[in-house]
Amino acid sequence: MSTDRQADYHNERTGVAAALAAYIFWGLAPIYFKWIETVDPLEIIAHRILWSVPFLAGFLLLRDGAGFWRRFRLPLRTVAVLAFSGVLVAGNWLIFVWAVVNGQVLATSLGYFIGPLVNFLLGFLFLGERLTRMQTVGVLIAASGTVYLGWFLGTPPWISLGLAFSFGLYGLVRKVLGVGPMIGMLWETLILALPALAWLVFLEGQGRLSFTQLGPGIDGLLVLAGLVTVLPLVWFNVAARNLKLSTVGFFQYIAPSMTFLLSVFFFGEVFTPGHAVAFACIWTALAMVSAETVLRSRRLAEARR
Numbered sequence: 545m546s547t548d549r550q551a552d553y554h555n556e557r558t559g560v561a562a563a564l565a566a567y568i569f570w571g572l573a574p575i576y577f578k579w580i581e582t583v584d585p586l587e588i589i590a591h592r593i594l595w596s597v598p599f600l601a602g603f604l605l606l607r608d609g610a611g612f613w614r615r616f617r618l619p620l621r622t623v624a625v626l627a628f629s630g631v632l633v634a635g636n637w638l639i640f641v642w643a644v645v646n647g648q649v650l651a652t653s654l655g656y657f658i659g660p661l662v663n664f665l666l667g668f669l670f671l672g673e674r675l676t677r678m679q680t681v682g683v684l685i686a687a688s689g690t691v692y693l694g695w696f697l698g699t700p701p702w703i704s705l706g707l708a709f710s711f712g713l714y715g716l717v718r719k720v721l722g723v724g725p726m727i728g729m730l731w732e733t734l735i736l737a738l739p740a741l742a743w744l745v746f747l748e749g750q751g752r753l754s755f756t757q758l759g760p761g762i763d764g765l766l767v768l769a770g771l772v773t774v775l776p777l778v779w780f781n782v783a784a785r786n787l788k789l790s791t792v793g794f795f796q797y798i799a800p801s802m803t804f805l806l807s808v809f810f811f812g813e814v815f816t817p818g819h820a821v822a823f824a825c826i827w828t829a830l831a832m833v834s835a836e837t838v839l840r841s842r843r844l845a846e847a848r849r
Contacts, residue, residue: 568802633729656800725777
């Protein structure tokens with residue numbers, strides 16, 4: 545095996561391991577938030593924001609050295625857009641945490657399965673990307689399943705839709721902005737750190753702050769909220785650098801699949817016939833779109849030969 549082939553093989557193995565680590569970690573995240581479900585979701589998000597800053601800054605300083613400050617400096621207009629994207633991702637975190645601590649893990653799984661199809665729709669609406677026939681059919685099938693679930697439950701699945709569209713819009717803003725994911729996340733958390741700290745001070749003044757009041761175990765878990773945020777992001781970046789984007793895309797279904805299994809078999813949430821129809825529609829749509837992506841990639845690879 546040539547040196548280049550060996551390097552490619554090593555990079556691919558590294559990328560696969562990192563992608564598995566990231567998405568398995570995200571899939572197990574509900575367990576962590578269940579451990580701290582006695583804490584108000586808004587306080588959890590405040591801690592997640594605040595403790596992410598030192599973890600992110602420390603990692604980037606180690607990775608980039610002196611080059612960190614050059615990469616960190618951004619135009620004011622870019623920072624303003626990152627403030628908006630920060631609000632979007634914080635909203636996504638809040639919906640997720642609220643759902644987990646209120647026994648709605650199944651709804652989060654549905655939301656993150658819908659996510660890739662929402663991305664197709666947003667790309668079509670805002671970036672002028674063309675939807676193929678298969679993608680169009682997939683989006684319609686998924687939408688039909690989601691509408692049916694809303695009819696069956698008697699209310700729209702707001703948690704699932706909120707997660708899918710908040711994260712889809714976040715991805716859209718960040719795609720247009722073109723800032724690296726780690727630097728962008730550091731700016732977002734820095735911008736949100738002051739409101740997060742103000743909220744914790746307000747809770748302390750009201751006698752409602754959980755931090756330092758529920759024991760060292762809960763305190764330690766709240767501090768680890770930063771690591772829970774940053775660590776899978778680091779792994780995801782390693783995967784993105786070493787694998788094709790289309791390959792990374794297939795790993796994204798690991799996390800919602802794991803949360804689906806956790807919700808039904810570990811947390812004992814009710815899986816209704818309405819959920820069965822909705823998930824079947826969305827899984828069918830994802831299978832169709834994924835198969836088309838594989839076939840298109842093979843045709844392009846053959847055309848280059």
